[in-house]
Amino acid sequence: MWIYEKKLEYPIRVSYTNPRLAKEIITQYGGPDGELAASLRYLTQRYTMPTPQAKAVLTDIGTEELAHMEIVAALVYNLIKNATVEEIKAAGLDDYYADHDKALYFVNAAGAPWVASYIQSKGDPVTDLHEDMAAEQKARSTYEYLIRLSDDPDVTDALRFLREREIVHFQRFGETLNLVHEWMDSKKVF
Amino acid sequence: MADTKPNTPNNTSPQEGETTGYFGELARAYIVPQMYSRIWSPAEGLMKGTIFPELYRPYEPGMRP
Numbered sequence A: 001m002w003i004y005e006k007k008l009e010y011p012i013r014v015s016y017t018n019p020r021l022a023k024e025i026i027t028q029y030g031g032p033d034g035e036l037a038a039s040l041r042y043l044t045q046r047y048t049m050p051t052p053q054a055k056a057v058l059t060d061i062g063t064e065e066l067a068h069m070e071i072v073a074a075l076v077y078n079l080i081k082n083a084t085v086e087e088i089k090a091a092g093l094d095d096y097y098a099d100h101d102k103a104l105y106f107v108n109a110a111g112a113p114w115v116a117s118y119i120q121s122k123g124d125p126v127t128d129l130h131e132d133m134a135a136e137q138k139a140r141s142t143y144e145y146l147i148r149l150s151d152d153p154d155v156t157d158a159l160r161f162l163r164e165r166e167i168v169h170f171q172r173f174g175e176t177l178n179l180v181h182e183w184m185d186s187k188k189v190f
Numbered sequence B: 001m002a003d004t005k006p007n008t009p010n011n012t013s014p015q016e017g018e019t020t021g022y023f024g025e026l027a028r029a030y031i032v033p034q035m036y037s038r039i040w041s042p043a044e045g046l047m048k049g050t051i052f053p054e055l056y057r058p059y060e061p062g063m064r065p
């Protein structure tokens, strides 16, 4: 179970209405390397992790990714909530608006909906941890591209925070991989 | 060297004589474990995204990995 705290992990603000930037950032909500995919991947893979510590790392990081999903949602919503239909059209967000108004939905930057095939849950802890480390690097890359695209210093500030978390997660998954290898070595019978 | 066991550090490719200096087993990935040392305050850690100076890797547009 979870305990909900009614505040964001990192406080956000946006400088001005910016539906174009929202259209780009929404990929970290429902895109292939986004926070929904990250959280569901880790919270699902944890059942077949072999040690309590490995399960705990996936639970902790999966939980934090949910908090990141909430930060991304808040960024996107604050960038579009005051936009006029004309501004939405000018930003190329009218296709999205036709289906969702200004509601949050899980799509990538090009509007493709989230699919479970973005993630894997393989039952082999070494394999899954390699996927998790790759996922952290893909998320880091995406945040760097979004930082380059961002013309809002307040949004960039939140993107920097989220990017740095991916670096820390990569390290934690790597340390977990070391532990899982040690655990496997301890199980070997000669 | 005849009694050297397999999988010991720095002994995977004796012919090449080149090692990473950390680990030795082929066909697996290694991450250098973090050693707990100095930490930033919670407030500074929140600003930076980590309380661990050794994990802080700020990005500037234009940088390429």
Ligand SMILES: [Fe+2]
Pocket (backbone or CB within 6 Å): A038, A065, A136, A139, A165, A166, A169
């Ligand atoms: Fe992450």
